[in-house]
Amino acid sequence: MANKPSIPKGTRDFGPEEMARRNYIFNTIREACNLFGYQQIETPALETLSTLMGKYGDEGDKLLFKVLNSGDFLKDVDEESFSQKDLRKITSAISEKGLRYDLTVPFARFVVMHRNDIPFPFKRFQIQPVWRADRPQKGRYREFYQCDADVVGSPSLNNEIELLSLLEFVFAKLGIRTVIKLNNRKILSGIADYIGASDHLVDITVAIDKIDKIGLENVVKELEEKGLKKEAIEKLTPILTLSGSNEEKLATLSEILKDSETGMKGIEEMKYVVSGYEQLNKGKGSGLSTLDLDFSLARGLNYYTGTIIEVKAADVEIGSISGGGRYDNLTGVFGMPGITGVGVSFGADRIYDVLSALDLFPAQSADGPQVLFLNFGEKESGCCLQLIEKLRDAEVSSMLYPDTVKIGKQLTYANALNIPYAVMIGERELEEGKAVVKNMASGEQRDYCFEALVEDCKSIFAR
Numbered sequence: 230m231a232n233k234p235s236i237p238k239g240t241r242d243f244g245p246e247e248m249a250r251r252n253y254i255f256n257t258i259r260e261a262c263n264l265f266g267y268q269q270i271e272t273p274a275l276e277t278l279s280t281l282m283g284k285y286g287d288e289g290d291k292l293l294f295k296v297l298n299s300g301d302f303l304k305d306v307d308e309e310s311f312s313q314k315d316l317r318k319i320t321s322a323i324s325e326k327g328l329r330y331d332l333t334v335p336f337a338r339f340v341v342m343h344r345n346d347i348p349f350p351f352k353r354f355q356i357q358p359v360w361r362a363d364r365p366q367k368g369r370y371r372e373f374y375q376c377d378a379d380v381v382g383s384p385s386l387n388n389e390i391e392l393l394s395l396l397e398f399v400f401a402k403l404g405i406r407t408v409i410k411l412n413n414r415k416i417l418s419g420i421a422d423y424i425g426a427s428d429h430l431v432d433i434t435v436a437i438d439k440i441d442k443i444g445l446e447n448v449v450k451e452l453e454e455k456g457l458k459k460e461a462i463e464k465l466t467p468i469l470t471l472s473g474s475n476e477e478k479l480a481t482l483s484e485i486l487k488d489s490e491t492g493m494k495g496i497e498e499m500k501y502v503v504s505g506y507e508q509l510n511k512g513k514g515s516g517l518s519t520l521d522l523d524f525s526l527a528r529g530l531n532y533y534t535g536t537i538i539e540v541k542a543a544d545v546e547i548g549s550i551s552g553g554g555r556y557d558n559l560t561g562v563f564g565m566p567g568i569t570g571v572g573v574s575f576g577a578d579r580i581y582d583v584l585s586a587l588d589l590f591p592a593q594s595a596d597g598p599q600v601l602f603l604n605f606g607e608k609e610s611g612c613c614l615q616l617i618e619k620l621r622d623a624e625v626s627s628m629l630y631p632d633t634v635k636i637g638k639q640l641t642y643a644n645a646l647n648i649p650y651a652v653m654i655g656e657r658e659l660e661e662g663k664a665v666v667k668n669m670a671s672g673e674q675r676d677y678c679f680e681a682l683v684e685d686c687k688s689i690f691a692r
Contacts, residue, residue, distance in 0.1 A: 237371065238365045239365030240372045249597075250581065250584070250585075253591065255374075255376065257402050258376045259354070261395060265394075267352045267353060267378050268354070270354075270355055272332070272339055273329075274360075275328065276327060276328075276334075276338070277326055277327075278295065278326060278327045280334065281293055281327050281330060281334060285331075285532075288435065292361045292363055293362065294327055294360045294361075294362050296326045296327055328359075328360035330359060330360070330361055331574065332574065333556065333572060336353065336381075337381075337556075340565070344565060349568075350381065350382040351382055352378075353379055353381075355376070356376045357375065358373065358375075359374070360372050367547070369548070370578055373577070375576065375577065376577055377572055377573070377575075378573055379571065379573075380571055381560070381570035382568055382570075384569045386498060386501050386502055387505065389536045389555065389571055390502055390505035390509065392538070392553065392571065395573070396409060396518070396551055396573060397409070399575065400518060400551075401517045404517075404587075405584070405587070405589065406517050406542070406544055407540050407542060408518075408521050408540070408543055409518055409539075410521050410523040410526050410538070410539040411499065411522050411526070411536070411537070412522070412524055412536075413496075413498055413536055414495070414533050414534050414535055414537060415494050416482070416495035416496060416499065417495075417524075417527060418489075419486040420465065420486070420492065420524070421433055422486075422489045423486055423492065424464040424465050425458070425460070426457055426461045432455040432456075432457070433465070436451045436452050437527050439451075445466070468482070475520065475522045478522045479496060479499065482496060495535070498535060499522065499536070503520065519543070523539075532559045533555065534555055534556060534557040534558060535555030535571070536554050537552075537553075538554055538573055539551070542583045544583075544586075544587060545587065547583060549579075551576060552574060553573030554571065555569070555570070556571070557570070597646055598646065599626045599627065599649060600620065600625060600626070600649075600650045600690055601627075601628060601629075601630060601639070601642070601643045601650070601651050602628070602629045602630065602651075602652045602654070603640075603653045604629060604630045604631065604634070604639065605633065605654065606656075608659060609654050609656065613629050613654055616652075616679060617629060623686050625686045625687065625690050630642060636653075649669055649670060650668060650689075651666075651667040651669060652664050652665070652682075663678055664678075677689070
């Protein structure tokens with residue numbers, strides 16, 4: 230007996246109903262981005278490893294899917310590298326390409342390559358899959374879609390305010406209550422200065438980025454293992470657990486970081502962004518999004534330089550469903566220094582899981598035929614095909630059951646696909662120029678002449 234086929238862990242198949250629901254998410258984000266003035270682009274699934282490596286930190290590099298070179302991929306590996314098990318040298322010899330880890334780094338590469346063809350500031354959005362060699366678990370997949378919106382070529386903090394507004398707009402459209410967490414890498418740098426551990430900034434951000442997953446106690450243990458002094462950790466811990474209103478948190482941190490020029494710059498930026506966002510949302514009254522300043526938020530990607538954003542669903546424990554930030558220096562590694570950028574990424578797969586858990590998908594989110602014409606024979610089906618063409622011209626999704634089988638089987642098929650209407654044209658109906666239309670939900674049947682069926686199709690077959 231042949232082995233049952235399978236797919237890699239952390240990947241999924243999507244059937245018609247799931248695709249309809251995913252498209253509901255994608256279309257909501259796409260329409261919002263268009264409304265906010267963003268233009269859509271796409272980049273290849275494969276990028277050169279030189280484009281990807283070194284942009285996500287050591288831990289991120291480990292999660293890159295590398296693609297073996299074509300042909301004899303071992304030909305460029307020397308015996309010394311094999312004997313010493315030098316994975317870095319071996320990898321560079323056998324693999325020149327990798328699957329993209331996110332959409333931001335490929336976008337930076339795109340900006341550099343097309344800098345003479347795009348206007349600045351350039352607002353783009355992108356909806357494509359990404360891949361990470363992560364350990365699969367609930368809400369974490371190896372293949373998943375990201376939906377990014379970015380602005381490059383403008384240092385204005387108004388871009389951050391607009392992105393926060395975009396996040397609030399999209400999740401309000403989807404009906405998801407969210408907590409939008411906000412921090413600033415300059416503040417994190419100031420905190421590292423304050424505790425006397427500026428040389429451990431990367432270690433600090435990588436560790437505290439896991440605080441929601443492993444807890445404060447384990448973060449402290451990791452920082453100790455990284456060589457942070459006990460005194461530094463004791464000064465850091467109260468900052469990570471600051472409570473109170475956003476205004477109170479900023480006031481407390483301003484006093485703590487008053488001697489740090491970088492830290493105070495971060496606080497100044499955060500005050501501007503918070504004030505602008507609150508002004509935009511004053512009087513809206515949706516109540517679906519809450520802005521929370523979280524100084525433990527690090528988003529451990531090395532390319533962030535200013536504002537950091539993370540969005541969590543208020544009613545489902547699933548991790549972040551969106552995130553992003555400012556990355557002033559990213560294009561510099563591709564030979565184009567001085568181009569600032571800021572963006573956010575929507576985690577479409579986690580958003581899907583949240584909508585499913587909260588039963589927030591529209592009742593009629595499924596795509597598919599609205600009308601199934603039953604097949605009574607060759608003459609009857611010929612007439613049906615002509616009517617189907619006219620219905621399709623009127624943008625009514627219609628199909629003919631392809632085989633002449635028992636009517637009960639054809640109606641069962643309609644129910645299996647949730648087709649709301651069945652049209653029956655038998656020998657008698659064909660002679661009279663009429664069609665019997667059955668509402669599959671109520672069981673009600675009505676007769677229509679062929680002309681009326683086509684003319685009134687949109688009202689007859691309205692979902």
